[in-house]
Amino acid sequence: LAKTTQPISMDSYEGQEVNITCSHNNIATNDYITWYQQFPSQGPRFIIQGYKTKVTNEVASLFIPADRKSSTLSLPRVSLSDTAVYYCLVGARSYNTDKLIFGTGTRLQVFP
């Protein structure tokens, strides 16, 4: 599984857009990029998954450049409730035999 590198922590203010970048230089051809969010005292929650270019859902956008060696999770207009740890993971989409290996994650703190 490709190793990922992301900032340990980030601070933001309510209403701002937050972009969290993840590096995955050794990503394989069949690997997808997936982001999870974890609140205190809860298990991680799936946010978004993508393979290339841009993916958008009701929660976030995921930008993946052509070389796929990095990706950026974009959270529009964050609120206090977006304070959480965000994990970037890289692996095959099938997941039938693949296991999720979590990196350090990025601890996002949103201030009023």
Next chain:
Amino acid sequence: SAVISQKPSRDICQRGTSLTIQCQVDSQVTMMFWYRQQPGQSLTLIATANQGSEATYESGFVIDKFPISRPNLTFSTLTVSNMSPEDSSIYLCSAAETGDNLSNYGYTFGSGTRLTVV
């Protein structure tokens, strides 16, 4: 997506005893996993619970310490055996559906079991 019920949510146990954590999924899932998470740290994979066969353990984890059962496609248990204070942690189970659900929902996690060994 699948919903996981994990219990107990927390427990305080005496050293030398064992605790079994249960994970119930509301639908049949192919893969189930067990993780450990120290407060403020990331998740560490303990093992993959395989239905109908023995679990597959990650480096540093052994079956005698963390026996796992997976009797069917909706249920799994993790036992923390002969506990010591170093086993104090949060234990989480996870389930993976297959097919297109993964692109929409990913893996599902239980809310965790906070274990304190005294």
